[in-house]
Amino acid sequence: MENIISMKNVSLIRGNRVILKDINWEVKEKEHWVILGLNGSGKTSLLNIVTGYQYPTKGEVSVLGHPFGQTNLPELRKQIGFVSSSLDRFSQTLKSETVEDIVISGKFASIGLYEKVINEDREQAEQLMASFRIDHLKGKTYDTLSEGEKRKVLIGRALMAKPKLLILDEPSIGLDILAREEILSLTKEIIAHQQCHVLYVTHYIEEIVEEMTHVLLLKEGQIVAAGPKEEVLTDEFLSETFQLALKVHWENNRPWASIHQNIGSTKFAKVESK
Numbered sequence: 216m217e218n219i220i221s222m223k224n225v226s227l228i229r230g231n232r233v234i235l236k237d238i239n240w241e242v243k244e245k246e247h248w249v250i251l252g253l254n255g256s257g258k259t260s261l262l263n264i265v266t267g268y269q270y271p272t273k274g275e276v277s278v279l280g281h282p283f284g285q286t287n288l289p290e291l292r293k294q295i296g297f298v299s300s301s302l303d304r305f306s307q308t309l310k311s312e313t314v315e316d317i318v319i320s321g322k323f324a325s326i327g328l329y330e331k332v333i334n335e336d337r338e339q340a341e342q343l344m345a346s347f348r349i350d351h352l353k354g355k356t357y358d359t360l361s362e363g364e365k366r367k368v369l370i371g372r373a374l375m376a377k378p379k380l381l382i383l384d385e386p387s388i389g390l391d392i393l394a395r396e397e398i399l400s401l402t403k404e405i406i407a408h409q410q411c412h413v414l415y416v417t418h419y420i421e422e423i424v425e426e427m428t429h430v431l432l433l434k435e436g437q438i439v440a441a442g443p444k445e446e447v448l449t450d451e452f453l454s455e456t457f458q459l460a461l462k463v464h465w466e467n468n469r470p471w472a473s474i475h476q477n478i479g480s481t482k483f484a485k486v487e488s489k
């Protein structure tokens with residue numbers, strides 16, 4: 216079976232800025248990955264390479280068995296579901312769309328419905344909305360939804376095209392603790408019931424639910440560690456990634472981080488001793 220993602224010696228350089236350096240990464244069948252790293256560590260750039268929106272300066276990339284350079288990227292993208300808060304840039308168009316039309320539009324990778332919708336599409340959207348517990352939102356327009364509801368609708372939209380790879384780029388950003396747990400429980404259901412591989416980008420390790428199998432840690436464009444989550448989520452690797460003394464503990468099969476040294480504590484000590 217082909218790898219879901221394969222990157223060999225991938226670097227991304229823009230101007231004199233090295234954004235990604237020597238990335239070697241393989242995602243195999245049945246693996247679900249979380250990508251963690253500080254702001255500016257290169258997470259979005261890495262996703263942009265996976266989706267073919269950015270071409271690496273150096274190295275080889277293959278996604279869903281398609282080597283880049285010999286692949287029709289628009290065709291490949293039909294097999295990749297991408298949910299990002301940047302979709303909100305289109306919120307002017309989305310605003311007046313109904314929940315069900317937004318979900319259906321995922322089949323055509325469009326914002327707005329311009330193609331002929333068949334009964335099968337409506338049925339598939341109904342099923343997705345029921346399984347995401349958003350069927351009660353039918354008829355409502357996007358601008359009247361809460362942030363958590365909007366996020367669920369966009370995830371439903373991404374699944375409408377039955378992608379083989381689903382990228383969730385910081386899906387919990389701006390959500391309260393309850394809405395965040397709902398998104399995590401949805402992610403668990405997707406892994407359990409949809410035939411797709413999940414790539415989940417976040418800043419928070421407690422979002423690594425039991426079903427996520429692997430973790431990639433990025434720091435300044437380089438991989439700190441990548442592999443099965445139990446091997447990667449160590450105090451040492453996390454502290455290096457987040458440049459802060461962190462300790463990991465596990466609760467209900469989820470990792471949590473606590474801070475073991477306050478940032479700037481040395482500085483405060485100096486001021487006090489003056």
Ligand SMILES: Nc1ncnc2c1ncn2[C@@H]1O[C@H](COP(=O)(O)OP(=O)(O)OP(=O)(O)O)[C@@H](O)[C@H]1O
Pocket residue numbers: 229230232234252253254255256257258259260261
């Ligand atoms: N086209 C570009 N030209 C120059 N620098 C760029 C370009 N694209 C990204 N960068 C820089 O590369 C670094 C990595 O950016 P990227 O958006 O991939 O980080 P990130 O980990 O996704 O950050 P965040 O968590 O804040 O979203 C940043 O310092 C960014 O400013």
